[in-house]
Amino acid sequence: EVQLVESGGGLVQPGRSLKLSCLASGFTFSNYGMNWIRQAPGKGLEWVASISSSSSYIYYADTVKGRFTISRDNAKNTLYLQMTSLRSEDTALYYCARGRSSYWGQGVMVTVSS
């Protein structure tokens, strides 16, 4: 069974940093591109970043470019999202998703507030 389990969320002050993790199981992690997608409270879905299976290709939404870094460790079956210079508008439920959104994790909440 494919499982994606996000962790690392929490309450953080504006301007601070946070690192999210997504632990994958039930499939060969190194064979799939991965994504971070977020959902602000009561809002729709927003794609944040994608990384190819071997980390050769990385893409970001303009809203996070220069502040967020997506990475992966295929030996640990884990996807990461390093978030810096956080803003209130980054407050959202962050999901990791496999490939072309075939599977999603349960999400992890990030709240940016003083």
Add this chain to the structure above:
Amino acid sequence: DVVMTQTPPSLSVAIGQSVSISCKSSQSLVASDKNTYLNWLLQSPGRSPKRLIYQVSKLDSGVPDRFSGSGSEKDFTLKISRVEAEDLGVYYCLQGTHLPHTFGSGTKLEIK
């Protein structure tokens, strides 16, 4: 960025009725590999999104055949035949052809 215009924003239907949701893209979604990366997702209340349909019309495993997808280029439709109570939630289209990937604004399906 590709804009995905999804309509209607909400639907209220009785059990057993059929419904259609439209998604129109601002650019063709045909990729260089000739595939069209248009997905349909359902977010049930309090749950993570779940993909129902990929590449316009291919059903994910376990998805009832009451769901069907159609369309091409820039115009796509999700149809739900014989709506059941478990179908309630918010439906999103998602294009994965162009970066950044973009979502429709969602259609909230309510059961009368």
